[in-house]
Amino acid sequence: MAGNGSNWRAMLLDFIERAGWSAGQVFFATLLAGGTAAGVGNLPWKYSSALALGAAVSSIVLTAIQYLTRITNVSFWPDLLVRLAKTFLSSLAASFAAADIFNVTTFHWTATLNVAFLATLSALAKGILARTTPAPANATTQSPNPSTLPTQTYKDAVGATPSA
Incomplete structure (x- = not known):
């Protein structure tokens, strides 16, 4: 296993990768949900940015919980399902946070x-596309993962033992 400094770096990169993807997915989903008939100037740029920031913060919190409960070193499909749930929850949390006053009966x-x-849906597409990324020519067999991080960095982050 890599050194402790490398693991912390890998974990930080994992947090950044997950938060970045969550922010981007929520940002574009908000723009798409804002309507394609609107001109570029009429799209909800400020609202989308606020939701994206909220989703990134929520993703960091949920990823921290995942690391603290040690539910990180799982196979591809459970990992992808956790990421999908976290994206959904991050999006909801960002929407709740962006609401001026949250009222269950009047909330949109x-x-x-x-x-x-x-x-x-975009998180699912990203996870499946990341899984099908071709392995480098000099790599030994590797287990697929839904991360866009390099395989070794991802393994160091989640605590998997590197392949020989």
Whole structure:
């Protein structure tokens, strides 16, 4: 296993990768949910940015919980399912945080669930595309993962033992 400094660096990169993807997915999902008929100037750029920032913060918190409970070193499909759930929850949390006053009866649930669904769908696509990334020519067999980090960095982050 890599040295402790390398593990901390890998974990930091994992947090950044997950938060970045969550932010990007929520940002574009919010723009898409804002309507494609609107001109570029009429798209909800400020609102999308606020939701993306909220989703990134929420992703960091949820990833920290995942690391603290040691639910990181799992196979591809459970890892992807956890990432999908976290993206959905991050999107919801960001929408709740962006609401001026959260009232269950007047909250715009349809738009919030549309954004969460679109963000989760894009997370699924990203995870599957990351899984099918071809292995380098000099690599030994590697287990697929839904991360866009280099395989060794991902393994160091989640605590997997590197292959020989």
